[in-house]
Amino acid sequence: MSQIKIIAFKEFKDYFISPIAYIVIALFLIVTGWFFFSTFFIYSRADLRDFFALLPMVFSFFVPAITMRLFAEEKNVGSYETLLTLPVSFSQIALGKFIAATLFTSTMLVPTLSYPVFISFIGDLDWGPVAGGYIGAVFLAGAYCAMGLFASALTRNQIIAFIIGCALCFTLTILNRMLFFVPSQIVGLIEYIGANTHFANFSKGVLDTRDIIYFLSLVSIFLFSTHLVMQEKN
């Protein structure tokens, strides 16, 4: 347990030592802020629904950028071998890195908490869906981080890790909009696999165990795959 904590803390700190963190957070805030507030006053509704509708798409580009360095950089620089000689197991490394990435993505969301505060000044805001949306956003971030981590474990090149991660996250994001093309028998299944419907439930303010189980399954599948890839490559 303490090893996981040490690895997670080290990785989390590493983000803030390099300029990556500040660039990613600034870009994230500019992109979400711009897209959200450019249509916010047209709809004239005091809620954050459009902000949360934006999140899966934005996350599918930003999260792989955050996770791409976790394994790929260490393999490239050569510190990965050193890490493996230390008394830690594969699963502890994977879990530690996953927790660090999820924590960092959640940190990225903290400045956006100012949006509901501002909106509550100009209208009657229902805080339930806002809380649900942020809880869902953390689950979504976790699922995408697990996928990004898996992509990073596959290769020693950060750019390839980024593109594989993007492809995985983007597929899950747009799957719900592709339902038009799938045969009617499997529409239900494909809809369940896509991340958007589950996240939309959270952002409506409905906490459902089915959606929580879905996101936790995604996390565990991809963490397990990361673990397998690490064993395979060793």
Add this chain to the structure above:
Amino acid sequence: MVVFKEHYIKFILYMAVIVLVNIAGLNLFFRADLTGNKIFSLSEASKKAAATLSEPLSIKVFFPKPARSSQQHGTLSKGFAG
């Protein structure tokens, strides 16, 4: 090669467990409505009214603005079905 095969089987078993957990979760679930007016849940009164129905009921709904309200309607009609 043997190790590779072992990983493969492990992965398939793991996936099977996850899929089963998800299927079980579909039938055994709990939901909490965080919205202020509980707009995505059925009230006790409507549940009682629905319980007294003896034959299938068809509901006609008129939408002023298609996109938003049809979404809410979908959630509520799923609630009645469940």
